[in-house]
Amino acid sequence: MPEEKRVIDLKRVLQEQLVKEGSTREASLKYAEAVFPGSMSAAIALGAPFIQAAERINAKRPDAYSTSFEHVQWLPASDPSVVRDGLTFVGHIKGFHEKFKHAPTPSLLKVPGYFKGTPHTVIGHEAEVPWPGYIEHMDYELELGYVIGKRGESLRPENALDHLFGITIFNDFSSRDRQAIEMPIQMGPTKCKDFAYGIGPWITTVDEFKDLDRIGMEVRVNGETWGKGDSSNKLWTIAELIAWASLGETIVPGDVIGSGTMGGGSALELDRRLQPGDVVEMIVEGVGTLRNTMGQPIAGLWWPEERKPFM
């Protein structure tokens, strides 16, 4: 109930209702856990029984077992099997390449490129962002997170949107100094990205959006607007990105595919960077605000010693 700034403990409401109707405590608990499992990807994988039960309970706006936002500890809005993050907004691709004064590779026009991130470092709304001490130049990336609702293999754009469950906010925290070292290897980002992916605060289901291709987006740092725009002007459609992700492999419920950064959605494009303690807020129309505070650099981590050239 975002309008009322309260969350409902759906499992608890369902269980109590069943007990009132005559179920045993044990049986009702087992059933409620099956309908509202502790994992969002498991709930989405269940599908209709999960959605229908949630809608029935929400329609009654129960006061019992609801909690004010201020007392909630937020998990990531989903627990994807793997993080995928695309590059679909023309504005960011232009901004990024103008910044580094080189032409984009023709490959960007051939396929909807994306990188993959490990699923172990996703963080939720209000979580402190871990800052490994080897990172100097810290940045955010303002993105939509497309949450997959149905398993799919080798989809085509024509049917790919049937597999979209909803949209969340995706903050692809990025280290620009580590990225400059890793990217020339061409195997994709590792340490410059795999320390934190902000996913939250929740998922808005697809049916709640009027236009999936023009969603307002904004990023604020310490309350100041650093970037603002919307999700139009895409090189690849949402359907094409999802179809591509599923091509020759599998996408599963709860998977999150980042849209790629909105044009002007990184501090890099402004010649600015994040500092420890900064508060980063991403506001997405129809979803809400994902807020995270940058942690202090973690000291004493290992870093490899450079090798001598061998050819």
Next chain:
Amino acid sequence: MPEEKRVIDLKRVLQEQLVKEGSTREASLKYAEAVFPGSMSAAIALGAPFIQAAERINAKRPDAYSTSFEHVQWLPASDPSVVRDGLTFVGHIKGFHEKFKHAPTPSLLKVPGYFKGTPHTVIGHEAEVPWPGYIEHMDYELELGYVIGKRGESLRPENALDHLFGITIFNDFSSRDRQAIEMPIQMGPTKCKDFAYGIGPWITTVDEFKDLDRIGMEVRVNGETWGKGDSSNKLWTIAELIAWASLGETIVPGDVIGSGTMGGGSALELDRRLQPGDVVEMIVEGVGTLRNTMGQPIAGLWWPEERKPFM
């Protein structure tokens, strides 16, 4: 029992033994499933109770509930949370760059680069390799698979090997034509790799190897040796690769980290390529043979339409 070409159904043996000793059928089944879960990563995560029970049963070499290799359908030797694949063998890095007549990026000397693969396309011994029809130039890559035994975060090389459970064989099937399109985007491989990772036939635990840094490796195609060597001459040690993978994030039991291709461990280096129906065998000393047959190209898949330049 690789020497006898038989596998033991450990769960079944344990359960029957418990029933003989007085446990109920139901209780014994529940216990046996906890000790020998259906997922290798779950079993490795359990640790000592799994290993000790397996060793006790194996020491007795039971005939009951053992099956000849020829009747076994092999699952992947592990079910990693994410596939990681390094680039550690000097021979392959040289071979690859000589082939394409360009110097390796200095970044290769700075960090132990790896790419990440989705966990949904791992295949086991004797599985047919899916061949998406958009792949023309198909290749194998002969690698060791380092299987993680213990959860770890930001390890240092000094303690990283404590987190190594064992070694399996890793065949990083690769499409060279798709790779040439994807790599310049610098976000890492997607469709050129994420269709099949061969992992198997099983895992040999670390204690069974005399020297982890000189393990004989060979690849045969249709019975003919195409590459042969060993796992020495590494740019980055196993400990450094594992420490790097865990840096600022988490490695979990059952994760598989590919060593990178052995020098001469791809057909690319020989100007050869795989054809549908080819049988690829990878033989690793102390482990065994991982054999896969290439499937027929899957026709009718979607491929994106190229975009017009926008800058």
